[in-house]
Amino acid sequence: MYLYTLDNYTMKKIFTYIKIVFGLLTLCYFGQNVCAQIDTNKPYFDLLRQADSAKKAENYEFAIRYAREALNYGNLYSHLYNLGCSYALNKSADSSFYFIHQSIHHGFKNCSWLTKDSDLEFIRDTEPWDTLMEHCVNKSRYIIDSTLANFLITFKRNEKKYRLQLDSVLNVIGDNNKVTDSLWQIINSIDNSNIIALDSIVDIHGLPDMCKVGYNAAYVTFLIIQHADSLSQSRYFPLLKKSMDQGCTKKSYLAYLSDRILMNRYYYQLFGTQLSWDDSLKYYELIPIIDSVNVDIRRKLYGLQSLKSYLERIR
Structure with a gap:
């Protein structure tokens, strides 16, 4: 049959x-x-x-x-x-x-x-x-560059290592002392080196987003941009936006970068992702939010949890 x-x-x-x-x-x-x-x-x-x-x-x-x-x-x-x-x-x-x-x-x-x-x-x-x-x-049809991805992931350890140390020191002895000053110098030096390295990568390969280097390495790309100087953040914003529109960058990354740029320029933010250390309270205070009544609506549209849940998690 x-x-x-x-x-x-x-x-x-x-x-x-x-x-x-x-x-x-x-x-x-x-x-x-x-x-x-x-x-x-x-x-x-x-x-x-x-x-x-x-x-x-x-x-x-x-x-x-x-x-x-x-x-x-x-x-x-x-x-x-x-x-x-x-x-x-x-x-x-x-x-x-x-x-x-x-x-x-x-x-x-x-x-x-x-x-x-x-x-x-x-x-x-x-x-x-x-x-x-x-x-x-x-x-998808995109071919992940595993060599470039592995190279980017090597940046992740130093990206977080000294910031975690800084958080621990702030909780014990506060800010504006020799220990925190020393840590900030190290962090700033790493951030400057990282953005120079990323600029070189972008010149050759374009933005190393999820479609080029996969999820984990793309997260490192975002961290490098987020921790860069203000001019570099503004320079990378349209690249990240274009990548997001193509489905190759998480929407939440753009929300974080938007808030960082607004905070640096005007000390305001849209999504409530940015906090600043208050040395007198030994506490991270939320940077003022534009149109705070609708902040959770914006957060949801960009793939972020509610502001209340976010603050409970990070504090």
Whole structure:
């Protein structure tokens, strides 16, 4: 019989396909708000309905034949993506993330589109979003430069080492003493060396963001920019913004950099990411926030937790 001429992989793929797309039809049936998003007149839906009917009737030869023909009308990843979008529109975040992840696994590569697709607005501000973007970048058409990534990661230790020491000293003896002055000199020297090194990298490779060096090394790129001098921060802002629009930089990085630039220029901020040490209170005080009433709305749009939760975590 025709059924036995197919290898197990092909059979598995076809029945997976039937299950996925029929799941989309089921969701359309129970969620009329989603139904408008789906063109049910496309040939593959008719073919998959027939394939599902044949499968229920245990006529597997015809089920496979219809399913194989349906595969000619679209890519598997596009159906997975549509299903993920439909679940997002139906406010089912977990299912949406699952099928978008599967779509990426099966070949979806347009990470930039994920940041723009209005269908995904419901899940874009939730905690797993950054993990989804990282997965997309790692699986996408971009080729990660592992040599450059490993080189950048070597900067991370010194980026944090002396700042952590400074925090410990501030809590014990406060600021404006020989110990803190010495630590600030070391930190400033490291920051200056790092931004010079990053400038050289950018001249040759462009901005080393997630699409070029992966998630961990891109985080080091952000730290170097965030801790650079004011002119360098302003110079890198449009590069980081462009990278974010392409889905290659986390939105939260731009929020932090925006606040740092505003703090240095005007001693104000938009997102509440910046604090300043108050030596009399031995306490980090929040820099004044512009339009503080709406700060959590802005934070959510840029992938940040609420201001209250953030302050509880860092203090």
